[in-house]
Amino acid sequence: MFKRKLSALQYPNSDSLNANDEQQFRKVIVWLEENKIKKYKADKRAISDVNSSNWKNSFEQYKRDVLCPVKPNLTIEELDWFLNFALDIEYLKNKSKYEQHSLAVIKSASIPNVVADNPLDCLDFGGDDFKNGVDCIAKMLKISPHPNPLVTLKACSKLICSRLNPESIKNPNDFIIKGTPFPYEDAIKGYNLGDPILSKAAKSLRLLYIQNLRDLQTQCNESIVFVQNMTANPKTDTKLGKVGK
Amino acid sequence: MVVRSYNDELKYLEKINDYCWRIKIGFQPNMKVEGCFYVNAALEKLMLDELRNACRPGMAGGFLPGVKQIANVAALPGIVGRSIGLPDVHSGYGFAIGNMAAFDMNDPQSIVSPGGVGFDINCGVRLLRTNLWEKDVLPVKEQLAQSLFDHIPVGVGSKGIIPMNARDLEEALEMGMDWSLREGYVWAEDKEHCEEYGRMLNADPATVSMRAKKRGLPQLGTLGAGNHYAEIQVVDEIYDKWAAGKMGIEEKGQVCVMIHSGSRGFGHQVATDALVQMEKAMKRDNIETNDRQLACAHIHSEEGQNYLKSMAAAANFAWVNRSSMTFLSRQAFAKQFQMSPDDLDMHVIYDVSHNIAKVEEHLVDGKPKTLLVHRKGSTRAFPPGHPLIPVDYQLTGQPVLIGGTMGTCSYVLTGTESGMEQTFGSTCHGAGRALSRAKSRRNLDYTEVLRKLDDMGISIRVASPKLVMEEAPESYKNVTDVVNTCHAAGISNKCIKLRPIAVIKG
Numbered sequence: 006m007f008k009r010k011l012s013a014l015q016y017p018n019s020d021s022l023n024a025n026d027e028q029q030f031r032k033v034i035v036w037l038e039e040n041k042i043k044k045y046k047a048d049k050r051a052i053s054d055v056n057s058s059n060w061k062n063s064f065e066q067y068k069r070d071v072l073c074p075v076k077p078n079l080t081i082e083e084l085d086w087f088l089n090f091a092l093d094i095e096y097l098k099n100k101s102k103y104e105q106h107s108l109a110v111i112k113s114a115s116i117p118n119v120v121a122d123n124p125l126d127c128l129d130f131g132g133d134d135f136k137n138g139v140d141c142i143a144k145m146l147k148i149s150p151h152p153n154p155l156v157t158l159k160a161c162s163k164l165i166c167s168r169l170n171p172e173s174i175k176n177p178n179d180f181i182i183k184g185t186p187f188p189y190e191d192a193i194k195g196y197n198l199g200d201p202i203l204s205k206a207a208k209s210l211r212l213l214y215i216q217n218l219r220d221l222q223t224q225c226n227e228s229i230v231f232v233q234n235m236t237a238n239p240k241t242d243t244k245l246g247k248v249g250k
Numbered sequence: 251m252v253v254r255s256y257n258d259e260l261k262y263l264e265k266i267n268d269y270c271w272r273i274k275i276g277f278q279p280n281m282k283v284e285g286c287f288y289v290n291a292a293l294e295k296l297m298l299d300e301l302r303n304a305c306r307p308g309m310a311g312g313f314l315p316g317v318k319q320i321a322n323v324a325a326l327p328g329i330v331g332r333s334i335g336l337p338d339v340h341s342g343y344g345f346a347i348g349n350m351a352a353f354d355m356n357d358p359q360s361i362v363s364p365g366g367v368g369f370d371i372n373c374g375v376r377l378l379r380t381n382l383w384e385k386d387v388l389p390v391k392e393q394l395a396q397s398l399f400d401h402i403p404v405g406v407g408s409k410g411i412i413p414m415n416a417r418d419l420e421e422a423l424e425m426g427m428d429w430s431l432r433e434g435y436v437w438a439e440d441k442e443h444c445e446e447y448g449r450m451l452n453a454d455p456a457t458v459s460m461r462a463k464k465r466g467l468p469q470l471g472t473l474g475a476g477n478h479y480a481e482i483q484v485v486d487e488i489y490d491k492w493a494a495g496k497m498g499i500e501e502k503g504q505v506c507v508m509i510h511s512g513s514r515g516f517g518h519q520v521a522t523d524a525l526v527q528m529e530k531a532m533k534r535d536n537i538e539t540n541d542r543q544l545a546c547a548h549i550h551s552e553e554g555q556n557y558l559k560s561m562a563a564a565a566n567f568a569w570v571n572r573s574s575m576t577f578l579s580r581q582a583f584a585k586q587f588q589m590s591p592d593d594l595d596m597h598v599i600y601d602v603s604h605n606i607a608k609v610e611e612h613l614v615d616g617k618p619k620t621l622l623v624h625r626k627g628s629t630r631a632f633p634p635g636h637p638l639i640p641v642d643y644q645l646t647g648q649p650v651l652i653g654g655t656m657g658t659c660s661y662v663l664t665g666t667e668s669g670m671e672q673t674f675g676s677t678c679h680g681a682g683r684a685l686s687r688a689k690s691r692r693n694l695d696y697t698e699v700l701r702k703l704d705d706m707g708i709s710i711r712v713a714s715p716k717l718v719m720e721e722a723p724e725s726y727k728n729v730t731d732v733v734n735t736c737h738a739a740g741i742s743n744k745c746i747k748l749r750p751i752a753v754i755k756g
Contacts, residue, residue: 185495192492192645193634211635218641226438229431237434239412239577246409246472248400 014041014095024084031055034064034087041091046069093124130155256305257439260298263317271738273333276541278321283299285320287335290735291729295685312686313341314541314683320349322540328353328360328549330614331622336628337735338682338727342368344543347627347683350676355549355609355620360682361537362554363546364524364561366624368605371514371520371561372568373478375602375651376576377662379498381595382505384484385659387751390586395709396542397586401578402480403472405713410471410735412574416557419467423455426566430711440576443638444601445493445630446608450562457560459523466516466529466567471574475714475756477680477721478511479653480579483660487747493646493664494746497599506748507583507596507659510577510653512605513568520564524557543605549622558607572601599662600649601639604679605630610638612674623674631665631677631742639665650742655681655722656753657703657712661733662746669741675744678733681726692720709752722754 011019016036024030035053038044044067045051051063065077071090075082096103104110128135139154142161150157167173173180189208196207262277266286271294272284289297297317304315314322316339323345324333330352339348344365353360387394387519402464403411412435414422422429427448430436441448455463473480485504488494499506513520531537531547531554538547547553576598580591587594607624612622632639632648639648647664658681669675683691696715699722703710712718737744 077456152536183502187492212413215644221443222641226442229438229441233431233434233438236432239434241578241581242413243411246403246411246414246468247405 007084007088014088014091021043024080030080030084031060031064033084033147034067037087037091038067041094042071042087252733256302259305260300269735273317273321273324275324277599278325279316280325280538280540281321282327282329283324283332285317285324285333285335287317287320287339288337288735288739290731290738291438292731293337293643293735295728300341300401316341316346316348319344319346319541322544323349323351323366325540326351326353326361326363326544326546327537328357330354330619334628334676336673336676336678336741337732338627338678338680338729340683340727342626344541344545345562345624345626348467348678350623350625350628350674351719352610352612352621352623352674353549354614355622358548358550360549360622361546362549362557362607362622363544363624363635364521364528364557365429365544365546366626367440367521367561367607368626369518369521370512370514371517372565372603373508373517373605374410374568374572375604376444376509376572377599377601377649377651377654378507378509378579378596379599380505380507382587384503384505384751386587387482387484387505391482391709391752394582394586395711395754397582398480398482398579399412399711399754401582402575402754404474404480404711406473406475408472408713408756410574411578412471414467414470416463416467419463420455422470422570423458423563423566425449425463426454427569427573429566430570430577435577436573440573440598440601443598443642444569445603446565446723447602448566448573450565452559453562453566454559455563456614457556458520458563459608462516462519462523464559464562465519469514469516470567470571471578473509473511473575473754473756474514475717477655479508479656479753479755480510480575480755481508481562481660481750482506482752483508483748483750485746486659486749489744490646490664493743494662496646497597497649497662497746498595498597499662499746501526506599506696507579508651508748509572509579511568511572513564514571516567517564519622520560524553524560524747527553527556552610561607565603568603569601600643602629602649610674621674623676625676627679627682628676629679630675631663631669631672631673632675633665633667636665636670636675643661646745647743649745650677652678652729652733653680653721654750655726655751656718656755657706658723658726658729660748660750661729661744662748663733663736663742664745666740666743672739673741677736681729681732683725684727685725687720687725690720690722690725691717694722694724703753708750711752711754713756716756 007017011022022029031037031095032055035055038052052067073086075086087242139158140150144163145155146164148160168180189212193208193211196204198204198207262274264272266272269290269597271286271287275281275284280698300315301317316335319341320333320335333351335346336348344748351366359471369497403409427441431441485499485502485507507518525545528545528547530553535548537546580596583594583596584591605626607622611618612621629650631650633744634645634647643649647666650665651659652663652664665675669677696718699719733744736742
């Protein structure tokens with residue numbers, strides 16, 4: 006039980022602990038306090054006497070002192086909490102040492118340190134300046150802003166790439182989608198949710214979903230055509246059967 | 251078999267409204283659910299006359315009248331909802347043609363019946379549009395009809411002209427339209443506009459007999475005989491301009507190509523093999539039916555599963571078949587107009603199956619249920635927003651292609667929410683026979699039939715003209731009556747009417 010956590014803390018009998026055994030449980034708690042947690046001074050540890058008849062009361066007091074939220078008599082949960090607590094202390098003690106092995110450090114060590122010459126990379130994406138700037142662009146492009154400025158920026162970029170590229174500015178009519186008006190409020194049935202605004206929103210979502218599905222289907226078709234380029238070889242041989250008179 | 255007088259029989263039938271009749275429990279023995287059928291005044295007369303004739307003393311043999319067949323289906327184990335007769339219903343083997351019935355997949359007693367699918371498994375209709383107009387085509391109508399006839403093998407015993415060996419067939423049976431795609435016979439967009447995307451995933455060629463494969467191999471890519479045809483049609487009327495626009499149909503006069511064909515001898519053999527298996531399974535599992543022709547097996551029995559897998563393979567065969575003919579039709583047009591099929595905008599509008607059984611989710615009494623839906627001479631018609639219809643038709647509802655008979659109009663309908671509730675998303679499939687084949691041969695003269703078509707300005711190419719009277723408009727119900735009934739009953743909406751200008755037939 007708790008083998009990994011115990012061995013990380015270098016508890017001597019980490020392999021054979023049975024937390025349901027009252028005596029063993031008391032011993033672990035005391036070991037943790039004496040070697041890792043060290044809440045009390047060495048001479049003031051009432052819980053150190055594992056054979057005391059008053060141990061349970063001392064333990065509850067100890068729990069209050071270390072702010073352990075676990076309810077009484079849940080041995081496993083209590084032990085787990087104390088192990089985590091001890092691990093936390095251990096970690097904080099050697100934080101700098103462990104951080105050498107963190108993913109971020111390893112990654113940055115293996116990637117050559119590039120100084121971004123793109124000024125956009127140096128922007129503070131969380132700042133008000135950025136947010137106001139993006140909102141401003143969105144307003145110009147008539148895009149309703151999203152609470153997350155990055156999402157808004159993505160929408161702006163999409164519009165600029167598809168509609169404001171040199172090609173589409175030259176021949177705007179080739180790129181403006183000419184739809185025929187569609188009475189979606191009457192035509193989509195089964196979305197009457199009582200509230201007209203809600204129904205309208207549901208119907209709009211339905212249309213967006215259909216558009217997504219269309220894009221997916223087009224991609225499927227493109228994949229099929231790609232494979233057909235390699236496999237297709239349609240043949241007919243009129244000698245096999247009789248056609249015409 | 252209950253013997254009652256016609257007037258006594260009528261006590262079990264009740265007209266619910268102008269377009270729908272109820273068949274009450276008791277009309278045939280052991281009915282688990284009620285039956286119903288959709289008719290208007292004209293079709294109602296045909297339906298009741300058929301019953302009256304069957305009640306006359308001494309009338310035995312031949313198929314039972316359609317109403318009786320619908321009621322017998324209502325007596326099959328595991329049926330849910332109602333046994334439904336669509337407006338074009340007429341007697342067939344076991345199940346009436348134009349009968350749909352759904353069985354609960356989670357009921358161990360539920361059955362699957364080859365008679366509920368029909369012998370021509372996945373017989374269906376495909377519609378191609380073009381960007382040509384009637385005025386472009388009329389001057390070259392004869393040449394175009396001949397060109398189609400020169401490209402598509404037709405008639406009894408005809409052989410395909412797309413080279414295939416036994417291994418190709420195995421792959422085609424498993425892959426359906428994906429095979430045609432891989433080999434380059436069709437376009438990626440064709441698959442998108444096809445029921446089930448042109449492939450039943452549970453197909454297993456190993457469950458299909460050698461005999462079926464031997465029969466099927468040379469016939470792949472052929473139109474066949476009987477009521478199958480390829481037609482050049484012109485848009486005659488647009489009822490729903492917006493939905494038609496979604497299908498790429500802009501104005502009256504636009505030219506389309508309709509292909510009506512199925513799984514040829516392959517499907518027939520699969521059905522025949524299954525019937526033999528099922529007769530044994532019925533005896534073993536003590537399944538009782540009112541009619542010997544209703545041979546069936548529990549869905550989850552070995553025979554049931556084998557049938558579903560081989561039926562799926564036959565369905566795939568039919569899609570490859572229609573795809574091959576799509577390829578040939580495009581070539582014929584390309585040659586005639588010296589333009590690529592791409593430039594002629596020859597896209598598939600849709601491809602429907604009207605002889606098939608499929609596992610679908612439906613609401614039964616407000617609860618979702620997994621059902622095995624048999625549609626024999628009945629077309630799926632799913633409403634707008636259904637996840638199984640192509641994205642382009644999400645707002646209009648599934649296009650439903652109703653092939654008329656030689657010389658009569660065809661229609662495009664769309665699926666409705668009301669159809670989903672009333673008929674498990676099913677509607678009619680065509681005109682529906684009014685005279686039996688034998689009767690047509692006796693009563694009509696083929697030269698007369700051909701002359702009439704000529705008078706109507708329809709170019710025709712037939713492989714066996716002496717069988718043409720079987721398919722004469724007089725042998726069928728009026729397709730307009732059938733379609734109007736579906737529209738009025740709300741089980742599908744009228745969208746486009748098409749008129750033939752050239753026909754090629756077996």
